[in-house]
Amino acid sequence: MRRVVITGLGGVSALGIGVPALWEGLAAGRSGVRRVTVCDTDLLTNPIAAEVPSFDPAAYLTPDQLLLCDRYAAFAMAAASEAWNEAGLDLSDEERERAGVLIGTGMGGVTRQDEAYRLLYEKKATRFHPFTIPRVMYNAAASHISMKFRLEGPTLCISTACASASHAIGEAAELIRGGRADVMVAGGADAPIAPGVVKAWESMRVLAPCGDDPAAACRPFSADRQGLVLGEGAGVVILEERERAVRRGAVIHGELAGYGATADAAHITAPGVDAPARAIRQALAQAGVEPAQVDYVNAHGTATRLNDTTETQIIKRVFGDHARKLAISSTKSMHGHMMGASGAIELLATLMAIERGIVPPTANYRQPDPECDLDYVPNQAREMKVDVAISNSFAFGGLNAVLAIRRA
Amino acid sequence: MSELDPLEKKVIELIAQKKRIPPESITLDSTFLELGIDSLDGMDLLFTFEESFKLTIPDEVAQQMKSVRQVTAALQTALAANPQATTN
Numbered sequence: 452m453r454r455v456v457i458t459g460l461g462g463v464s465a466l467g468i469g470v471p472a473l474w475e476g477l478a479a480g481r482s483g484v485r486r487v488t489v490c491d492t493d494l495l496t497n498p499i500a501a502e503v504p505s506f507d508p509a510a511y512l513t514p515d516q517l518l519l520c521d522r523y524a525a526f527a528m529a530a531a532s533e534a535w536n537e538a539g540l541d542l543s544d545e546e547r548e549r550a551g552v553l554i555g556t557g558m559g560g561v562t563r564q565d566e567a568y569r570l571l572y573e574k575k576a577t578r579f580h581p582f583t584i585p586r587v588m589y590n591a592a593a594s595h596i597s598m599k600f601r602l603e604g605p606t607l608c609i610s611t612a613c614a615s616a617s618h619a620i621g622e623a624a625e626l627i628r629g630g631r632a633d634v635m636v637a638g639g640a641d642a643p644i645a646p647g648v649v650k651a652w653e654s655m656r657v658l659a660p661c662g663d664d665p666a667a668a669c670r671p672f673s674a675d676r677q678g679l680v681l682g683e684g685a686g687v688v689i690l691e692e693r694e695r696a697v698r699r700g701a702v703i704h705g706e707l708a709g710y711g712a713t714a715d716a717a718h719i720t721a722p723g724v725d726a727p728a729r730a731i732r733q734a735l736a737q738a739g740v741e742p743a744q745v746d747y748v749n750a751h752g753t754a755t756r757l758n759d760t761t762e763t764q765i766i767k768r769v770f771g772d773h774a775r776k777l778a779i780s781s782t783k784s785m786h787g788h789m790m791g792a793s794g795a796i797e798l799l800a801t802l803m804a805i806e807r808g809i810v811p812p813t814a815n816y817r818q819p820d821p822e823c824d825l826d827y828v829p830n831q832a833r834e835m836k837v838d839v840a841i842s843n844s845f846a847f848g849g850l851n852a853v854l855a856i857r858r859a
Numbered sequence: 860m861s862e863l864d865p866l867e868k869k870v871i872e873l874i875a876q877k878k879r880i881p882p883e884s885i886t887l888d889s890t891f892l893e894l895g896i897d898s899l900d901g902m903d904l905l906f907t908f909e910e911s912f913k914l915t916i917p918d919e920v921a922q923q924m925k926s927v928r929q930v931t932a933a934l935q936t937a938l939a940a941n942p943q944a945t946t947n
Contacts, residue, residue, distance in 0.1 A: 518903065578915075580906055
C-alpha cells in the first residue's frame with residue numbers, strides 16, 4: 452500500500468511568518484490576537500483579529516504576481532515557498548506531471564472583492580480593475596502555486612468553510628495513496644479580515660468581544676469563553692509518497708497516516724456528535740491505530756459555547772476512558788480561527804508536538820467548565836512524547852475532516 | 860522621427876512602467892506582440908489608460924488595439940468625445 456509522508460512545512464499566521472515563528476509562538480503560549488489594522492474599522496463594532504504582522508507580499512511575489520494576487524493568495528504563495536524550499540524537491544518533467552496542488556480556502560480573494568464592492572456601492576465606480584476576477588477566484592492560490600513551481604498534476608481547490616485545509620490535505624493524501632500523484636503541495640489559506648466579512652461574522656453573534664485585552668479574547672474550553680476570533684494566514688505542507696521520500700533521503704516530519712471525512716447532514720451551523728466521531732474513527736482506522744494509542748488531539752476548539760462542549764462529547768464518544776489521558780489543545784487561542792487555513796496551521800502545530808515533543812497549550816484557559824472536563828493543556832506548553840496525534844476540523848455546514856498523524 | 864505629443868509620451872511612459880522596459884525602446888509603431896504585451900497585460904494597460912485619462916474606451920475599439928499607434932488614436936478619439944477627460 453502506498454503511504455504518505457510530510458517532507459516540507461510552511462506557515463504564515465498571527466504568530467509570525469515561517470514555521471519557526473509559529474512553533475516559537477505556540478510553545479510560548481503567545482496569543483497573536485490584536486486590534487485590527489489591515490482594514491478600515493469604522494464600521495465594525497468588534498475590531499479584533501489574529502492578523503499576520505508585517506506581511507509584505509512583495510517579498511514573496513513578482514510585480515506581475517502582486518497585481519494578480521489577493522492577500523489570501525499571497526499568504527498561500529509565501530507558505531508554499533517555505534514548504535517547497537524546505538522539501539528540496541528537484542522534479543523531472545515526467546515527475547512534474549505527477550505533482551499537484553490542493554489548497555483549501557473558505558472565502559478566496561475576499562479582501563479584493565470587498566474593496567471592489569465598496570468602490571461600486573460607495574464611490575459608484577464605473578469599472579473595476581480588470582484582474583478582479585482572477586484575484587477573487589477561489590482557485591487562485593492553487594493556480595499560482597502550480598505556475599510558480601511548474602506542477603502539472605491534479606490541481607484543485609476545496610472550499611468547506613473552516614475545514615477547507617484539512618479536507619484539502621486529506622484529499623491530497625488520497626490522490627497519492629490512490630496512485631494519481633506522487634507529490635502534492637497541500638494546505639489552506641484565507642484572509643477574511645475585511646469589513647464586509649467581519650460584519651457578517653459579528654451578525655452571527657459568535658465573535659468574542661474585544662474588551663481591553665484582545666490577546667485574551669479567545670478562550671477555548673474555558674467556562675468564561677465568549678466566542679471565536681477571526682484569524683488569517685496560510686499553512687502548506689509537501690506530501691510525498693513514502694518510498695520516494697525515503698529513496699531521496701528527504702527529511703520526514705511525520706506520516707499522514709489517516710484521514711476521515713463525514714457530514715452531519717443535519718444542521719447548517721450547529722455541530723453534531725455522531726458524524727465527527729465517525730470521522731475520527733475513520734482516520735484512526737486508516738492509520739491502523741487504536742484510539743488508546745493516540746497521545747494528542749489538536750482540537751477544532753473555536754471557543755464558541757456549542758463547539759467546545761460538543762467537541763468534548765465527541766472525544767469522549769470515540770476514546771472512552773482514554774479521553775482523560777489525552778492531551779487536548781486548541782491552538783486557535785493563539786492563531787485565531789483562520790477559516791480555510793486553520794486545518795493546515797493546526798497540522799503544523801500537531802507536527803510540533805510529534806517532532807519537538809512539545810504539546811502546544813490552550814492559551815487563555817481560566818475557569819474549568821463542568822461540560823468541558825478533559826485535559827486541555829491549559830496555558831503552558833507541555834513536554835511530552837507524542838507518537839500518534841489527530842487534528843480535528845468541524846466546519847459550518849456540518850462537514851468534518853480529521854487528519855491522523857504518526858511519527859515517521 | 861517626429862516629436863511625440865504629450866499624449867503619446869504619456870502612453871509610452873505607462874507601457875514602459877507596466878512592462879518594466881526603458882521608454883526609449885518603445886515607438887509609435889511598436890506592436891503589443893513586439894513589446895511582449897499579452898491579453899492579460901493588455902487588459903491591465905487599458906484599465907491604466909482609462910484611469911489615467913479619465914475616459915472610457917469602448918470594447919469594440921479595445922479589441923482592435925494591437926499597437927502603440929492604435930492606442931494613441933483610440934485615446935485621441937475618446938478624448939475628443941469627452942471634454943472632462945485629461946492628458947495631465
